[in-house]
Amino acid sequence: MTKTAKIKKNHPYIIFRKLVLVSILIGLLSGFLGILLKKVTEYYEQIFFERANTNTLFYLLFPFIGLSLIYFLRQYLFKKKENKGIKEVFESTESKTKNLPNYKIPSHFINGFLTVIFGGSTGIEISTVVAAATIGSVAQQKKNIFRQYKTELICAGVAAGVTALFGSPIAGLLFSYEVISKKISQAFILTTGIAVGIVYALLLLINEPPLFAINISTWNFRAIPYFILLGILGGLNAVYLTKMVLFIKSQFVKINTHFYKIILGSIILSASLILFPQLYGEGYHSIKTIINEPNQNLLTISIGLSLLAILILKPIVTSITLASGGDGGVFAPSLFIGAFLGLLTALSLNHFFNSDVIVLNFMVLGMAAVLSASINAPFTALFLTLGLTDNYILFIPVLIVCFVSKYTAKMIFPHTVYTFIPNTSK
Incomplete structure (x- = not known):
């Protein structure tokens, strides 16, 4: 058997191995990003909220400060481009040429953090989802072999981000399917499954408790x-x-x-x-x-x-x-x-x-x-x-x-x- 023939024979295994490795990497990076953003936002939001409760003046100042900081960062650090939220992910998965640019990771991380801690009445979920999707998008750009799995790798990042925030790998998988991909393939199951598994292992490692400790025992x-x-x-x-x-x-x-x-x-x-x-x-x-x-x-x-x-x-x-x-x-x-x-x-x-x-x-x-x-x-x-x-x-x-x-x-x-x-x- 010639060398070329051996390569062709082993090609599916090579793709499988590379997808496994890149999915592990996406899971680790997206998991760390999601957990970090969740922790620092919870910590500083609590501090700012308590400060505002003791002095009403901060309720007047915080929203203006937060929105102004985001605006100036957007103008002078993030190429004067506004974040479109999850629609950015849709635009990327629906296009063969359009990718999520690298700056979307720090942009959504920082802006989501600033929005919430200064009282903006929303959450960090979509900020995390888009930043994690960008990790998947960047990963698929690194090797030609990954280009055909663009949607799957983006979904792996999205699923990992949702899992990091809510502690439910099934919810992460389902969100990627129901909202982003809307179709299931072997590559989708492989990449998203590995990514959410990695994040869930991280959550177990740090012993992350559920967001709401509600004692539910029955229903009628x-x-x-x-x-x-x-x-x-x-x-x-x-x-x-x-x-x-x-x-x-x-x-x-x-x-x-x-x-x-x-x-x-x-x-x-x-x-x-x-x-x-x-x-x-x-x-x-x-x-x-x-x-x-x-x-x-x-x-x-x-x-x-x-x-x-x-x-x-x-x-x-x-x-x-x-x-x-x-x-x-x-x-x-x-x-x-x-x-x-x-x-x-x-x-x-x-x-x-x-x-x-x-x-x-x-x-x-x-x-x-x-x-x-x-x-x-x-x-x-x-x-x-x-x-x-x-x-x-x-x-x-x-x-x-x-x-x-x-x-x-x-x-x-x-x-x-x-x-x-x-x-x-x-």
Whole structure:
């Protein structure tokens, strides 16, 4: 057998070996990036939030400082190019020639971090996803042999980033499939499987706890009609969030001077944070506070109005944050809105109808419902939400609300913020 013939015979094995090695590298780099961004953001967000709570002046200053820093970094460090969020990933996977440039890694890392710690009402999830996708994109550019696996390697980075943030490798795999790739191949399973496995091993190594320590022990089949109701409400809230983001972004585009966008966005964001500090950052701190609140089962007029106001305001301040230059997406806002929606729904059912539903269960179900409808990915929402609590007792109820909310939202508005393409022909 000639040397050329041997090479041809061993070619599939050579490709397999190289894909394994590059997937390990993508998993390690994306995992470190995601874990680092999560840790430093949580640490500094807590410090800044506590400082703002002791002095209202910081609620006035922080949003302006954060948005201004992002603007100047974008102007003088990141080639004057704005981050488009996850649409950048779609543009790359749909094009054979367009790749995610290297600077997207530090750009999304830094801008996502600054947005959240200074009170921007969004999260670091999409920043992490795009930065991790860029790692996969850069990797496929290094060797010609990887060019045909561009989408798979980008998905490996995305899956690793989601796993690093939420501790659920299944959610990472499903997000890459449902939102990014929309198709499965042997290379997809290999690359994403290895990447999320590496990240999950890292999380086990550092003994990373679940994001929300919720003690869930049971649920009742008699509550299924209430689950369906919550799914419908989750779909409605997701549509409201999506349309608000699209509307406010379209209005801010009409403002030609970016500094005016920063001023307007800062004023609205600061006023909202003063009224409702729960809206600060991604809002996970507020969810944890409610979980640990012993009097969470009591519904009063003031509590009900406050929860309703938060549900109305959160999509607005999230949209303002993004439209005025902040970095992020609808991932964290969806979880936040869902938790508060579940809380309000459960308290209302118990107070007015003596339904005796479990409030904490409804908070988890609400998170899954709104996320599923917002990103049009029910299986991702299912495993991601269950992974947040490291508890799978609510598997069937979460599955129900995810599909009810998704199809409720699609019947009203078939697009998400990821898939909507504005009409520029007018």
